[in-house]
Amino acid sequence: MSSGIRLGFVGLGIMGSPMAANLVKAGHEVTGYDVSAERVAQLASIGGKGAAGVAEAVAGADVVITMLPDSPQVEQVAPDVVEHGGPGLLYLDMSTIRPETSRWAARLAAGRGIRALDAPVSGGERGAIDRTLSIMVGGAAEDVEAARPVLEALGSTIVHVGPSGAGQTVKAANQLVVGGIYGLVAEAIVLLEASGVDPVAGLDVLAGGLAGSRILDLKRHTMIAREFAPGFRIDLHHKDMGIAVAAAREAGVALPLTGQVAQLVAAARAQGHGSLDHSALLKVIERLNA
Structure with missing residues (x-):
């Protein structure tokens, strides 16, 4: 072509x-x-x-x-x-x-x-x-x-x-990793702030080390600022985590962290955050610590 x-x-x-x-x-x-x-x-x-x-x-x-x-x-x-x-x-x-x-x-x-x-x-x-x-x-x-x-x-x-179908299986793997990283970045922010440490400085260091990721590069500042304009909505990530859990069941494998992330995303949706960006998992972690 x-x-x-x-x-x-x-x-x-x-x-x-x-x-x-x-x-x-x-x-x-x-x-x-x-x-x-x-x-x-x-x-x-x-x-x-x-x-x-x-x-x-x-x-x-x-x-x-x-x-x-x-x-x-x-x-x-x-x-x-x-x-x-x-x-x-x-x-x-x-x-x-x-x-x-x-x-x-x-x-x-x-x-x-x-x-x-x-x-x-x-x-x-x-x-x-x-x-x-x-x-x-x-x-x-x-x-x-x-x-x-x-x-x-x-x-x-x-x-x-x-x-056919392999692309979707890889995408399910992608989404479980993305969801897990968002959840851990959210926990890192909550830990830093509760400890009186500047989260901007803290995540800047993380982004430059082994913990660095595309998510930290693109989203750490908006997460710290609690800006959750959707680039990818919680509603859609909730759907994707369902696909990942179902794919694991079909393949006969146990993915315990994926299951936990799926529940955190489901909680975000249940709390009314479905239209927000998936980085709004931070809201769920904050609520657990309120």
């Missing part, structure tokens, strides 16, 4: 909108659809095309990307993609969903001569804007290579991790 690929993009939310925008900037012809007419209009205002529905977004496309909240939405949209896409279409589902849903979508697509990949991402809204997403791809190797020109307009780390 060369530049100027005809792309259908379904799902223009916090992640999808900047991803679609970067595809437009890369010179591709992007037709997008979202349940929000405002988001569709926003895409059109930067050089993309708006669609009135999934069928219109898919029609005539070489590649279709879906970026949807959860498995039920993918289960609803995938049949429309398959029905309205032509043979040879490359279908990239970049949502974070259950691995078995990705395998189902791949089988559905294959029945119509459509190549399907699961390609969930990590990096949050900032990574989507900056084109620095990490993309974990499941599917056939030759299809991954065919998709690479599109993926390279979206992320800086693109790894083929295995067959």
Whole structure:
């Protein structure tokens, strides 16, 4: 594939909108659809095309990307993609969903001569804007290579991790690690503050040592300031932790720390923080110590 690929993009939310925008900037012809007419209009205002529905977004496309909240939405949209896409279409589902849903979508697509990949991402809204997403791809190797020109307009780390569904399993592993780190950073802040130590200085030291992480680099200052504008909402991380716990059960392995993190994320949601950034796990740790 060369530049100027005809792309259908379904799902223009916090992640999808900047991803679609970067595809437009890369010179591709992007037709997008979202349940929000405002988001569709926003895409059109930067050089993309708006669609009135999934069928219109898919029609005539070489590649279709879906970026949807959860498995039920993918289960609803995938049949429309398959029905309205032509043979040879490359279908990239970049949502974070259950691995078995990705395998189902791949089988559905294959029945119509459509190549399907699961390609969930990590990096949050900032990574989507900056084109620095990490993309974990499941599917056939030759299809991954065919998709690479599109993926390279979206992320800086693109790894083929295995067959259909493998991308989602790796994403589940990613989310359990991210959730665990947020929880530990939150505990570090509570410990430092309760001990009368400046948390800014403390986390600056941590960020430069073995405890350093992308999360500390990007989020330590906003966490200390209790600024939780969503780059990735607690509601979505709650969904993802459910996927991780279910994947562990299916694989027959015990992940005790994952279970605890899943409960902390569930507590954040139960306490009314679902619309906040997942760094708001700090609120749960603070409440435990109130």
